[in-house]
Amino acid sequence: MNRLLLFALTGSLLFSGCASTAKAPPDPSVQRLQAQQGYDELDREMGDSKPLDIESSTAPIVATPSSPTRVVSQPTVVARPSQPAIVKTSVxxxxxxxxxxxxxxxxxxxxxxxxxxxxxxxxxxxxxxxxxxxxxxxxxxxxxxxxxxxxxxxxxxxxxxxxxxxxxxxxxxxxxxxxxxxxxxxxxxxxxxxxxxxxxxxxxxxxxxxxxxxxxxxxxxxxxxxxxxxxxxxxxxxxxxxxxxxxQKNGVQYKAVIHIKGSYSESQTEDLHDVVLNTLKSIFNKVSVNSMTSKTIDMIVYADPQKYADSHEVYSAIRNSLKSTASISKKNISRKLLLMDLQ
Incomplete structure (x- = not known):
């Protein structure tokens, strides 16, 4: 009886000893924390101060024997269907x-x-x-x-x-x-x-x-x-x-006719012709003379459409440019024609 009791007591003590020496299973949260601290330390050594979120599904960790590597997934690019080219008409x-x-x-x-x-x-x-x-x-x-x-x-x-x-x-x-x-x-x-x-x-x-x-x-x-x-x-x-x-590279063409009013000597008329033509050539792309008499200057003016949108702006430019020389007034202006008096 005593021998049986002693055997039972010994077995119980052995079992208790084994139980007390058995290691508890590792805590997953502790492992994750330790791993993150390790990666943070590695990032600081490499010059990257931003902590790595190892639990993010968009930034999975791929470990190699030499060193861990962080692979960041790229945002998904959704290809949009191509749109037909818009053709601008030149009406x-x-x-x-x-x-x-x-x-x-x-x-x-x-x-x-x-x-x-x-x-x-x-x-x-x-x-x-x-x-x-x-x-x-x-x-x-x-x-x-x-x-x-x-x-x-x-x-x-x-x-x-x-x-x-x-x-x-x-x-x-x-x-x-x-x-x-x-x-x-x-x-x-x-x-x-x-x-x-x-x-x-x-x-x-x-x-x-x-x-x-x-x-x-x-x-x-x-x-x-x-x-x-x-x-x-x-x-x-x-x-x-x-x-x-x-x-169109030369500019928009306008027919400009200037009727000279008043009496001028032949020399004065020639001087007037020179002033008018030289002045207009300085503000327009080109001026081509059709005819020139003591009473009329008939010419084609090539105007830059970026500066002069229409015949009215062309007329204003002519009038203002010659203001110091003579008085210009309009008789009739259409989209392509300017009829003016000079006096």
Whole structure:
């Protein structure tokens, strides 16, 4: 009995001793704290004072045998669908056009009669439709008011100008004017269209096209003339655009006519001419003289559109620049024409 009791007591003591010497499992929070302190110390040694958050899912730790390395995940970049390019139209920079029949008119009133003749009207409608579809601004000579302006323009510009297409484009402010004509040659319907720069009346380009008449005397001549006109326009438009893009580098063109009032000697007139031209050449890109008499200075002014937005600003620049020499007053100003008096 005593032996059994002693054996039991001994086993109990052995068990208690083992239990007392067994190590408790490590505390995870303590391990994390120790690890973070170690990494903080490493960062300070490397010059990085910002503590590392080892529990952040966006900054996982990758350990190597030599040294721990911190890998920071990059923010996710979401690719946006590409947007179509925005193409800016240049409607505001495109020339303003005017279309008139090429037939010579003896009087200004004759233009309205000619352009309302059926075949002429058909061609004009086809050309205007092409231009408006291309988003050009198209001026038209229509009504007594426009006709009165044209007659006044004829009287004020030298009094002898008989090219009413040129005068009309000046009066209504077109940058370029087109003249057209049509005729029948055998079984072909022919259209010829010319383009001119308004301020100088310079020919910019011509285009001729033909359409075959397959219906003989029963042909719809209106439709054929319109078809011929439409066929000519794409080629002529390319010539107009080439001129416009190249010429805009010199500046916007304005026809400026100065009427000299008062009596001046020949020497005084020449001095006045020199002062006017030299002054205007100093403020504009270019000045080209059409004609110069004792009573008139007719010229083309090339103005920088960044400095002078329109004809009114061009007029103000002329008036102010010559103020110390003479008094300038306006008689008539349109989009492309400046008529002034000097005294």
């Amino acid at each position: 505001g920079q495109m020339p303003t056009l005017m279309v008139l029949p090429a037939a010579k008119a003896k009087e200004a009133q004759d233009i309205l009669v000619i352009q309302n003749e059926p075949s002429t009207k058909a061609m004009m409608e086809a050309i205007n439709a092409f231009l408006t579809q291309k988003q050009y601004e198209v001026k038209s000579l229509d009504g007594q008011g426009a006709l009165d302006e044209l007659i006044q323009m004829q009287q004020e510009i030298a009094g002898e100008e008989e090219d009413f297409s040129y005068l009309a484009s000046l009066a209504l402010g077109a940058d370029i004017y087109l003249t057209f004509s049509g005729n029948v040659q055998g079984d072909m319907v022919v259209a010829e269209i010319n383009a001119y720069e308004t301020a100088t009346a310079r020919l910019l380009g011509s285009q001729t096209s033909e359409v075959k008449n397959n219906s003989g005397s029963n042909a719809n001549m209106r439709a054929l003339t319109q078809s011929a006109a439409r066929k000519a326009m794409p080629g002529l438009e390319k010539k107009i655009q080439a001129y416009w893009n190249a010429d």
